[in-house]
Amino acid sequence: MTISLSHTRKELEGDLKITGSKSESNRLLILQALFPEIEIENLSNSDDSKVMQMALEKHSGTIDIHHAGTAMRFLTAYFASRENNEVVLTGSKRMKERPIRLLVEALREMGADIEYMKDDGFPPLKINGKKLGAKSVKLQANVSSQYVSALMLIAPSLPNGLEIILHGKITSTPYILMTLEIMKHAGIEGKLEGNCVKIEPVKELTSKSIAVESDWSSASYFYSLAAISDRAEIRLSNYRETSRQGDCCLSSIYRNFGVETTFEKNSIVLKKGHKKRAKRLSEDLANSPDIAQTIAVTCLALNMECNLTGLHTLKIKETDRLQALKTEIEKFGAKVAITSDSLRLFPVGKLNENVRIATYNDHRMAMAFAPLALRVPLEIEDAGVVSKSYPDFWKDFSKLGIESSEIE
Ligand SMILES: O=C(O)C1=C[C@@H](OP(=O)(O)O)[C@@H](O)[C@H](O)C1
Numbered sequence: 369m370t371i372s373l374s375h376t377r378k379e380l381e382g383d384l385k386i387t388g389s390k391s392e393s394n395r396l397l398i399l400q401a402l403f404p405e406i407e408i409e410n411l412s413n414s415d416d417s418k419v420m421q422m423a424l425e426k427h428s429g430t431i432d433i434h435h436a437g438t439a440m441r442f443l444t445a446y447f448a449s450r451e452n453n454e455v456v457l458t459g460s461k462r463m464k465e466r467p468i469r470l471l472v473e474a475l476r477e478m479g480a481d482i483e484y485m486k487d488d489g490f491p492p493l494k495i496n497g498k499k500l501g502a503k504s505v506k507l508q509a510n511v512s513s514q515y516v517s518a519l520m521l522i523a524p525s526l527p528n529g530l531e532i533i534l535h536g537k538i539t540s541t542p543y544i545l546m547t548l549e550i551m552k553h554a555g556i557e558g559k560l561e562g563n564c565v566k567i568e569p570v571k572e573l574t575s576k577s578i579a580v581e582s583d584w585s586s587a588s589y590f591y592s593l594a595a596i597s598d599r600a601e602i603r604l605s606n607y608r609e610t611s612r613q614g615d616c617c618l619s620s621i622y623r624n625f626g627v628e629t630t631f632e633k634n635s636i637v638l639k640k641g642h643k644k645r646a647k648r649l650s651e652d653l654a655n656s657p658d659i660a661q662t663i664a665v666t667c668l669a670l671n672m673e674c675n676l677t678g679l680h681t682l683k684i685k686e687t688d689r690l691q692a693l694k695t696e697i698e699k700f701g702a703k704v705a706i707t708s709d710s711l712r713l714f715p716v717g718k719l720n721e722n723v724r725i726a727t728y729n730d731h732r733m734a735m736a737f738a739p740l741a742l743r744v745p746l747e748i749e750d751a752g753v754v755s756k757s758y759p760d761f762w763k764d765f766s767k768l769g770i771e772s773s774e775i776e
């Protein structure tokens with residue numbers, strides 16, 4: 369489905385409830401499968417969390433996790449450590465290109481029985497679950513933090529817990545801290561000190577209901593809308609002032625665009641008035657890679673030069689996001705220079721109209737470009753792709769007065 373987007377007003381007002389964080393949800397679903405004493409509130413309604421729930425009901429056969437990176441990585445560790453489970457974990461065409469070797473090697477070092485069914489280092493995987501007895505394991509941590517979280521999540525169910533020694537420069541660190549915080553909240557003891565994560569073994573937990581905070585990465589698209597608007601007051605729930613999600617750094621980054629955030633009870637209120645904004649933006653996003661696309665498009669809309677660094681993980685996500693951003697942003701007439709870990713945007717002033725955005729099976733390509741409709745009419749291909757993390761995105765977007773119509 370291709371949609372065309374245009375705006376009716378540049379002053380935005382609205383009140384939205386955003387679905388639960390898919391990252392928090394998918395961690396809690398694994399923990400709940402290991403410790404049924406855990407109850408989850410405000411679970412994400414994303415495809416990635418639905419696929420995780422479906423997978424955790426199975427003990428054998430082929431499990432297709434589609435595009436869900438966390439599901440692929442967390443379930444590899446989960447099934448490898450479950451005795452008498454024999455599964456094939458597979459995914460979309462893109463998932464078969466997303467590397468998993470470092471995690472598989474670490475699990476094999478712990479005694480796991482995992483085979484590559486096609487290309488070495490990539491899904492699909494044949495996993496023959498076994499009791500894993502290792503106490504300590506080494507893991508390279510500069511490619512994806514999801515490998516680290518995957519091992520952390522199964523660690524409390526192992527007889528000795530687990531010490532994970534991280535090598536290389538740790539990437540996407542807030543996601544490792546999120547895993548740790550959620551586990552601690554559930555009653556599991558653990559710590560990250562220097563390059564060593566240590567998780568204690570647990571037999572049983574006290575029953576506990578844990579609430580998932582709404583998704584901060586999803587909030588980024590409303591930050592972008594507010595930044596591009598003339599005036600905005602958008603209220604989003606349910607958020608906390610002290611979040612476990614690294615993408616809460618949006619509240620400070622978007623001050624550069626004149627958007628102020630206030631916390632009121634369980635909501636954040638994004639306000640854009642007549643505050644001055646920065647002339648250019650420089651940000652290292654190694655801790656929050658999922659908001660890189662949103663920020664680049666906000667800069668495009670506001671004619672702001674930007675230099676985004678720390679983007680080395682973007683090329684192994686749902687698509688090569690650096691290349692995809694360059695291709696799509698340049699359709700508007702701007703210039704983009706990319707390296708393997710950075711993106712520089714040189715804006716043009718007047719943007720080309722009625723550009724058709726390709727989304728490359730990447731939910732964030734569709735959602736990141738959508739706010740640009742406040743500046744120019746545009747079209748977005750395969751708009752349903754948003755369901756990976758935010759199925760109600762277009763519905764919520766229209767509540768703020770952005771009109772979309774299906775054209776194909
Ligand atoms: O653990 C998680 O929930 C995630 C970790 C990050 O991946 P990397 O660690 O691969 O950067 C992030 O991009 C992804 O959307 C979710």
Ligand SMILES: C=C(OP(=O)(O)O)C(=O)O
Pocket residue numbers: 435436437438439658685686732757
């Ligand atoms: C990279 C993402 O997800 P995953 O790696 O879990 O597929 C994302 O949601 O932006």
